[in-house]
Amino acid sequence: MRKQIAAANWKMNLTLAEAHELIDLLLQQPLSIEAHQQVLIATPFPYLIPIQQKLANSQIKCCAQNIASTQNGAFTGETSAEIVNSLHINYAIIGHSERRELFHEDHSVLALKVNQALAHSVHPVFCCGEPLAIREAGTQNSYVETQLTESLFHLDAEQMKQCIVAYEPIWAIGTGKTASSEQAQEMHAHIRAVIAAKFGSEVAETVSILYGGSVKASNAIELFAKPDVDGGLVGGASLNAVEFAAIINALK
Numbered sequence: 283m284r285k286q287i288a289a290a291n292w293k294m295n296l297t298l299a300e301a302h303e304l305i306d307l308l309l310q311q312p313l314s315i316e317a318h319q320q321v322l323i324a325t326p327f328p329y330l331i332p333i334q335q336k337l338a339n340s341q342i343k344c345c346a347q348n349i350a351s352t353q354n355g356a357f358t359g360e361t362s363a364e365i366v367n368s369l370h371i372n373y374a375i376i377g378h379s380e381r382r383e384l385f386h387e388d389h390s391v392l393a394l395k396v397n398q399a400l401a402h403s404v405h406p407v408f409c410c411g412e413p414l415a416i417r418e419a420g421t422q423n424s425y426v427e428t429q430l431t432e433s434l435f436h437l438d439a440e441q442m443k444q445c446i447v448a449y450e451p452i453w454a455i456g457t458g459k460t461a462s463s464e465q466a467q468e469m470h471a472h473i474r475a476v477i478a479a480k481f482g483s484e485v486a487e488t489v490s491i492l493y494g495g496s497v498k499a500s501n502a503i504e505l506f507a508k509p510d511v512d513g514g515l516v517g518g519a520s521l522n523a524v525e526f527a528a529i530i531n532a533l534k
């Protein structure tokens with residue numbers, strides 16, 4: 283079975299003390315994380331080391347929320363995949379809709395970020411997903427397909443296998459409005475078919491496709507039960523230890 287993944291995206295939240303408190307609480311919850319399951323926590327950059335140290339005896343790993351599109355050099359404020367890898371962090375969110383919208387990251391910049399990640403043994407958690415107007419126009423399949431083809435389809439099959447895809451309809455992020463499990467399954471099956479058409483079905487069956495958009499303890503079981511939904515990328519609910527533990531325990 284491909285990896286079933288619960289990934290927390292803390293975004294720009296929590297002081298260091300609050301972050302420690304949240305992890306302490308999470309580790310006190312009854313968690314069952316099986317060998318085919320993976321839990322990731324995307325912390326703000328300064329917390330990657332202390333939180334990773336805190337998680338050292340657990341099966342939970344830290345993840346970066348972003349990486350630079352370039353290798354190194356005069357890019358004040360940026361953090362490269364090489365730096366992330368040197369911290370022994372091997373996952374990074376790339377192309378979150380907030381990065382696309384607020385920081386104007388386009389397909390070609392995201393392709394460079396994916397290249398940097400893969401060149402430094404960092405698994406991209408590559409986000410895609412349509413805004414409300416596209417969903418209302420019914421053109422979400424081609425919109426998401428373009429996001430995948432423009433930023434991932436220059437890869438070879440082995441590189442594609444290192445990627446995790448997160449489908450996050452923008453209209454469902456932080457809005458409390460979740461895609462129905464049917465809508466999620468429909469898009470995830472489409473994404474898998476698009477990957478299969480380019481890289482072959484063996485690759486498509488290997489790639490975990492996460493759903494993101496107001497995942498909560500109360501909807502995770504139904505969403506994750508769908509055959510092409512391999513877990514979730516979780517924003518708001520990951521800031522609550524009890525909620526996030528229940529989401530972890532809802533993984534297939």
Ligand code: PEP
Binds near residue numbers: 515
């Ligand atoms: C996210 O930011 O990736 C996300 C899915 O947020 P939320 O769970 O709060 O909708």
